[in-house]
Amino acid sequence: MLTNLLALLAVSGPILWLLRPHRWRHAGWLAAMAPAAVTAWLLGQLGPVSQGIALNEHYSWSQALGLALDLRLDGLGLFFGLIIAGMGTAIAVYAGYYFEKASTLGRFYALLFLFMASMLGLVWADNLLALFVFWEGTSITSYLLISFKLTDSNALEGARRALVVTGIGALAMLGGFVLLGQMAGTYSISGLLALPPSTFTGHALFAPMLGLVLLGAFTKSAQFPFHFWLPGAMAAPTPASAYLHSATMVKAGVYLLARLHPALAESPLWFWALFIVGGITMLLGAVIALRHYDLKAILAYATVSQLGVLVMLLAFDVKLATVAAAVGILAHALYKGPLFMVAGIVDHATGTRDIRKLAGLARSLPLVGAAAILAAISMAGLIPTFGFLAKELLLENFFALIESGQTQIGWAGLAATVISGALFVAYSLIIICEAFLRRKPALKAAKIEHAPSALFVLPVLVLTLVGAAIPFFLTAIENTLFAAPVAAITAAPAELHLALWHGWTPIFLTSLLAIALGVLLFTQRERVRKLFASGIQVSGARVFDGLVDGLYGLAGWSTRTLQGSSFPTQISIPLLAAAGFVIYAFSLNLVADLRIDWNAVPTFYEVVLPTLAIVATLAIARAQSRLSAIISLGLVGVVVLLIYVFFSAPDLALTQFLVEVLTLVLLVLVFYRIPHHAYPKQPKHRSMKYLLISLAVGVWGFGMALVAAGEPLFPLISDFFSLNATAAHGGNIVNVILVDFRGFDTLGEITVMVVAALGGYALLRASRMRPIEAEEDFEEPYDA
Amino acid sequence: MIALVFATLVAVLMASATYLLLQRNPVRMVIGLGLFTHAVNLLVFGTSVSHRGQPPIIVDKAAFSGDISQFVDPLPQALILTAIVISFGIVAFLIALLHRRNSLEAVESCTDRVDDPFAMEPAAALEAVDEDYEWLEDVVLKRELRKPKRTRR
Numbered sequence: 001m002l003t004n005l006l007a008l009l010a011v012s013g014p015i016l017w018l019l020r021p022h023r024w025r026h027a028g029w030l031a032a033m034a035p036a037a038v039t040a041w042l043l044g045q046l047g048p049v050s051q052g053i054a055l056n057e058h059y060s061w062s063q064a065l066g067l068a069l070d071l072r073l074d075g076l077g078l079f080f081g082l083i084i085a086g087m088g089t090a091i092a093v094y095a096g097y098y099f100e101k102a103s104t105l106g107r108f109y110a111l112l113f114l115f116m117a118s119m120l121g122l123v124w125a126d127n128l129l130a131l132f133v134f135w136e137g138t139s140i141t142s143y144l145l146i147s148f149k150l151t152d153s154n155a156l157e158g159a160r161r162a163l164v165v166t167g168i169g170a171l172a173m174l175g176g177f178v179l180l181g182q183m184a185g186t187y188s189i190s191g192l193l194a195l196p197p198s199t200f201t202g203h204a205l206f207a208p209m210l211g212l213v214l215l216g217a218f219t220k221s222a223q224f225p226f227h228f229w230l231p232g233a234m235a236a237p238t239p240a241s242a243y244l245h246s247a248t249m250v251k252a253g254v255y256l257l258a259r260l261h262p263a264l265a266e267s268p269l270w271f272w273a274l275f276i277v278g279g280i281t282m283l284l285g286a287v288i289a290l291r292h293y294d295l296k297a298i299l300a301y302a303t304v305s306q307l308g309v310l311v312m313l314l315a316f317d318v319k320l321a322t323v324a325a326a327v328g329i330l331a332h333a334l335y336k337g338p339l340f341m342v343a344g345i346v347d348h349a350t351g352t353r354d355i356r357k358l359a360g361l362a363r364s365l366p367l368v369g370a371a372a373i374l375a376a377i378s379m380a381g382l383i384p385t386f387g388f389l390a391k392e393l394l395l396e397n398f399f400a401l402i403e404s405g406q407t408q409i410g411w412a413g414l415a416a417t418v419i420s421g422a423l424f425v426a427y428s429l430i431i432i433c434e435a436f437l438r439r440k441p442a443l444k445a446a447k448i449e450h451a452p453s454a455l456f457v458l459p460v461l462v463l464t465l466v467g468a469a470i471p472f473f474l475t476a477i478e479n480t481l482f483a484a485p486v487a488a489i490t491a492a493p494a495e496l497h498l499a500l501w502h503g504w505t506p507i508f509l510t511s512l513l514a515i516a517l518g519v520l521l522f523t524q525r526e527r528v529r530k531l532f533a534s535g536i537q538v539s540g541a542r543v544f545d546g547l548v549d550g551l552y553g554l555a556g557w558s559t560r561t562l563q564g565s566s567f568p569t570q571i572s573i574p575l576l577a578a579a580g581f582v583i584y585a586f587s588l589n590l591v592a593d594l595r596i597d598w599n600a601v602p603t604f605y606e607v608v609l610p611t612l613a614i615v616a617t618l619a620i621a622r623a624q625s626r627l628s629a630i631i632s633l634g635l636v637g638v639v640v641l642l643i644y645v646f647f648s649a650p651d652l653a654l655t656q657f658l659v660e661v662l663t664l665v666l667l668v669l670v671f672y673r674i675p676h677h678a679y680p681k682q683p684k685h686r687s688m689k690y691l692l693i694s695l696a697v698g699v700w701g702f703g704m705a706l707v708a709a710g711e712p713l714f715p716l717i718s719d720f721f722s723l724n725a726t727a728a729h730g731g732n733i734v735n736v737i738l739v740d741f742r743g744f745d746t747l748g749e750i751t752v753m754v755v756a757a758l759g760g761y762a763l764l765r766a767s768r769m770r771p772i773e774a775e776e777d778f779e780e781p782y783d784a
Numbered sequence: 785m786i787a788l789v790f791a792t793l794v795a796v797l798m799a800s801a802t803y804l805l806l807q808r809n810p811v812r813m814v815i816g817l818g819l820f821t822h823a824v825n826l827l828v829f830g831t832s833v834s835h836r837g838q839p840p841i842i843v844d845k846a847a848f849s850g851d852i853s854q855f856v857d858p859l860p861q862a863l864i865l866t867a868i869v870i871s872f873g874i875v876a877f878l879i880a881l882l883h884r885r886n887s888l889e890a891v892e893s894c895t896d897r898v899d900d901p902f903a904m905e906p907a908a909a910l911e912a913v914d915e916d917y918e919w920l921e922d923v924v925l926k927r928e929l930r931k932p933k934r935t936r937r
Binding site for chain 2: 568571572575596598599601602606607610613614617618620621626629630633636637640643644647648649650651652655656659662663666667670671673674675679680682690691693694695697698699700701702703704705706708709710711712716717718719721722723725726731732733734737738742745746749752753755756757759760763764766
């Protein structure tokens with residue numbers, strides 16, 4: 001069933017594209033049917049899954065390679081699946097009205113549904129490698145959605161940044177997965193989680209594995225210092241921003257952390273990495289959000305901050321923190337998604353998202369205003385919203401830590417939460433008051449040119465109301481909705497007792513303190529903004545662009561240096577590099593390890609012949625006429641041939657003989673036709689340089705020959721060939737190797753010969769034709 | 785001892801081959817390539833010279849006892865056989881290329897070359913390279929001057 005659902009989504013997107021949905025005014029409702037069906041089915045699974053019954057599916061693909069598609073619907077997968085499919089339904093409806101009659105709607109749906117399928121696959125995958133594939137699927141669809149407006153260079157740059165950052169992270173993560181799989185002996189996630197955690201934490205490679213996996217999770221979830229890609233991704237159409245970059249895809253990193261939590265969270269390394277990175281991200285995102293005036297930018301940085309909170313919560317290996325994380329994930333999806341959608345509607349209606357140009361939208365767009373205010377109150381964490389519940393749990397976690405003796409961590413977390421909570425309150429109020437309530441905007445007001453229809457606002461309202469209603473039905477849903485994911489993260493059955501109101505506890509008082517601070521910040525917002533504007537602005541995006549440009553520069557420089565010059569320079573570099581390695585190896589005194597049989601004495605001829613070859617070679621180098629050089633080359637060839645004869649290689653001798661004769665004939669034939677040019681003498685310094693390079697290459701050859709002459713360091717395959725030659729019905733072992741054991745090599749050899757022959761034939765044919773006299777036929781295009 | 789003889793031969797062949805490859809004269813480059821081939825083949829062959837033996841040919845297949853210690857190592861021979869043939873193909877192709885170049889009336893001048901796609905400042909990058917090709921221009925110019933006297937075959 002899970003696979004069918006994935007297939008349904010993956011197929012329905014392209015089908016929608018073919019139907020050209022922009023022709024119908026209410027196409028969104030048709031599009032929403034597929035995700036709605038998925039949501040309905042998932043809601044039906046809530047009962048059994050919360051009882052602890054997980055749904056497993058296994059599709060075998062290549063048994064020999066151990067490749068299979070394993071899907072598993074457990075508490076965590078269902079929780080995320082509900083958010084993905086439920087939000088997806090709302091977004092599908094919303095996008096239909098957002099794009100109106102734009103013909104790109106079909107493409108958008110195709111990408112959106114492909115994304116939805118990858119994202120659901122990601123949270124349902126029960127195999128690390130399958131998870132990676134789906135993970136990359138979300139990266140690619142996200143890239144295509146960010147760069148959806150192909151003419152917008154900002155969008156293209158933002159998309160590239162997002163893809164490169166998450167792609168690098170994903171590659172690192174794949175490395176981490178391989179290590180993880182090697183440690184566990186299985187790539188199955190459920191199999192891996194069933195092992196005792198000490199399998200991983202006690203392993204020598206635990207730290208590198210953790211680092212790689214965390215790199216993947218942190219880049220995907222926009223954690224510091226990789227947070228910069230997320231605001232850049234806001235160039236995507238708003239439905240995509242609301243869906244991918246606040247509710248679902250950016251939570252993939254959080255999902256991975258939650259998924260691997262039972263196996264890895266025992267380690268202090270895990271705790272400190274998540275606590276510190278999550279804490280910094282939380283504060284940084286909240287602070288930067290105040291600096292911006294673009295509604296989407298504010299929301300983007302607020303999202304970064306919220307992701308930091310979630311990562312920080314997953315650092316703890318206690319149930320309370322896990323509950324806070326689960327509630328936080330759902331609460332965030334249910335207020336940030338609608339807020340993004342509101343930003344899209346406002347943009348749609350007024351043509352701007354700059355809050356300085358907006359005012360009084362609550363009066364002119366009452367429905368939108370109501371949804372926005374409800375969602376923003378939840379973002380601020382005011383009682384009695386879902387956001388309040390999430391913040392209470394967060395604070396409760398730190399109070400519990402202080403009580404249990406981990407005071408420093410507890411106080412640090414508490415302080416960070418209060419500061420970021422105050423900032424959350426401040427910009428929630430900024431959005432509510434500046435955009436929706438105040439009468440006069442700071443800059444020239446934008447008019448409402450295009451009021452949204454009620455149906456456009458409906459999905460936003462529904463999501464907001466669901467978010468607002470959940471705190472009042474906690475007892476009814478806490479154990480069906482939240483207990484299962486909590487149990488999956490902590491790997492222990494969980495029973496929850498959530499409540500909105502605990503009385504005047506220290507937790508509530510701290511919450512009030514944060515709200516008071518937030519209101520103070522809000523009243524002083526102009527000063528705060530000025531302060532932030534004057535501060536140093538280190539932009540991660542700029543650093544990243546610098547790195548990318550630097551990489552291009554390096555590639556250009558190395559290509560110019562290594563390959564941009566004349567042929568002699570180009571071949572000198574690799575030859576010298578090879579020579580350098582051998583000379584270095586000799587300096588390590590490897591000669592003693594060569595195991596050369598020094599007693600193998602050559603016969604008289606075997607000394608005379610090489611000497612002859614050496615003399616002939618030197619004669620070539622110094623030859624004044626071409627003919628003498630060619631003859632000397634022939635002499636060297638004959639010596640090589642005789643060496644083959646003396647050392648029992650008759651096949652080589654025969655072949656060498658044929659080839660030598662042919663080469664000589666060719667050389668003489670062709671060079672007889674080529675007129676002799678007096679090439680100018682090389683300058684003295686260049687001759688010397690070439691001589692030195694040649695000597696270095698000679699040393700290289702000498703070293704390599706000595707290594708080759710030594711006893712082999714490992715068993716050879718030759719004996720296998722020799723022993724089995726008769727089985728291949730051949731007596732000549734060399735021939736059997738060529739035509740039988742290594743037949744494909746010979747096929748390659750023949751191919752090379754055919755290509756060379758065809759090329760040579762074409763060249764010789766071409767030389768009969770007269771070249772076109774290009775210069776003379778050329779007419780001057782302008783008058784002089 | 786035999787290893788030393790082989791190593792010296794390989795070293796001299798390689799050094800001379802490199803020196804010839806670095807020259808401007810295309811004839812010398814082709815000869816250099818031929819020498820390099822010999823050097824590399826001998827290098828590979830050197831792995832099998834310290835154990836002497838019979839050529840790796842089983843004369844009587846029916847009576848073959850499985851005693852392979854009498855043979856020299858056949859694998860380097862198989863490798864070299866392939867290498868000889870392929871390098872002959874390359875040398876033959878190179879010779880055809882030279883022939884073609886010669887048969888063209890005008891050797892392309894270096895300014896006609898496609899620009900280096902990685903060059904930051906194309907002009908400056910070309911200038912640095914031009915120095916290496918000045919001789920080629922000389923050759924072309926001289927040939928242009930000689931043109932009327934030359935008879936075509």
